[in-house]
Amino acid sequence: MIFSDSDIDNLPSRYRAQLMNSVTGFKNAQLIGTQDNQGQHNLAIFSSVTHLGSNPPLIGFITRPHTVQRHTLENVRENPFFTLNQVNIDNFEAAHQTAAKYDKGTSEFAATGLTPVIKPRIPAPFVDESHIHIGLKVVDEIGIELNQTVLVIGEVIHLELPVFTLQDDGKIDLHQVDSTCISGLDEYLHPTPLKRMPYAKA
């Protein structure tokens, strides 16, 4: 089956959103925790978290100003910190529910039953039910003019994980903590390891 650019342009909006959100392949599932200057917590699921570099350790995510995710952007503009909390088999249903359009005054923690945890040096909430916790300071924000999205970039200043997930060479074994991935807007999957490949040489 082939879709040309004009075919895609003519698709109903929801159909096109499902198609375009699933066509890029599997995505990580992360809960982003933030808080405003009054200490009000926000928690939102994202599937656009991307490794940008290891030295310095930079991680980005894409957000839009006009959706439910806007509270995350508003908060990091006030208070430039955020947490990344990996979604796993036990919490993906609650994590998905954070995508609902709650008022700014409603904490998604209270609404979904997830538990906020505060750690030193990071003025933003972590999710107790997640096993891998990353604390970041916002170091840049880049606007993408083509569609008014924003790439928010954080530098990792705190990383906490179970010691049994850490392999000898520094790789984290995500399978040990039942990490999930997302396809499209709403499907959650559990990846099973196939193989680690050796360093590729010509």
Place this chain on the structure above:
Amino acid sequence: MIFSDSDIDNLPSRYRAQLMNSVTGFKNAQLIGTQDNQGQHNLAIFSSVTHLGSNPPLIGFITRPHTVQRHTLENVRENPFFTLNQVNIDNFEAAHQTAAKYDKGTSEFAATGLTPVIKPRIPAPFVDESHIHIGLKVVDEIGIELNQTVLVIGEVIHLELPVFTLQDDGKIDLHQVDSTCISGLDEYLHPTPLKRMPYAKA
């Protein structure tokens, strides 16, 4: 186990790279096909492909100017088109091998045994062994000054996939074509569906 920012800063470079590449969670595995103005093909595996929007249909990827992936960036600057080809259980080992440092004059297709396919309107090679083929025109390039990486943005102008993967609402069932995901720099995994969640309401 806790790593502070100074702990991370003091890690050996390869250990830090393994850690930081795996901490963000699972990533899609895509082969990016490009060609220069002389028609020389290049094929490189990427795990940073990110959905940026559905209307217009925009997809980005992160690349660095100074690694083996630079041929991809050089090519799209000459000839602003690229293809995305999903990596699956049957081709992940050949796909990983495209990361080796081949000379600019060596086609990774010839080196790895993958088969180039040319389609109308896209002056860049697709990978015959992949089941989901996306053809894109480059519409923007954004430099990330913090670490000299580049976000290349393409607009989808061609999409081809097996009709049996297409669900009624437009979502693609990636499990039907044995799509894989990547953890860190070198681990390939096969995701098994858990559940599709309903639209989240407050």
